[in-house]
Amino acid sequence: MLNTKAVSLSFAITMVILYLLCALFVYISPQAFLAFLNNWAHGMDLTMIVSPRPFTFTSFIIGLVSIFIASLVFGYLFSAIYNALSRTAKD
Numbered sequence: 895m896l897n898t899k900a901v902s903l904s905f906a907i908t909m910v911i912l913y914l915l916c917a918l919f920v921y922i923s924p925q926a927f928l929a930f931l932n933n934w935a936h937g938m939d940l941t942m943i944v945s946p947r948p949f950t951f952t953s954f955i956i957g958l959v960s961i962f963i964a965s966l967v968f969g970y971l972f973s974a975i976y977n978a979l980s981r982t983a984k985d
Contacts, residue, residue: 902969
């Protein structure tokens, strides 16, 4: 059995760390980051969807808070589903 609070919080903290690293990379070298993401996009050209708006502190905070909340929910769902499946697997 997984502790749903511990799993959801650890997943949310991990995602916040990744978000911070991602934001730092975009701030330092946006073109290099875009080139890096293009390698993950299976041949799609992500330059076509780059926003011309500058990255603001407000959008950074909104992204940070929303990724934390979403990750809490996903971590909770993951551990709840895992716990439910592990109970049925014992039967």
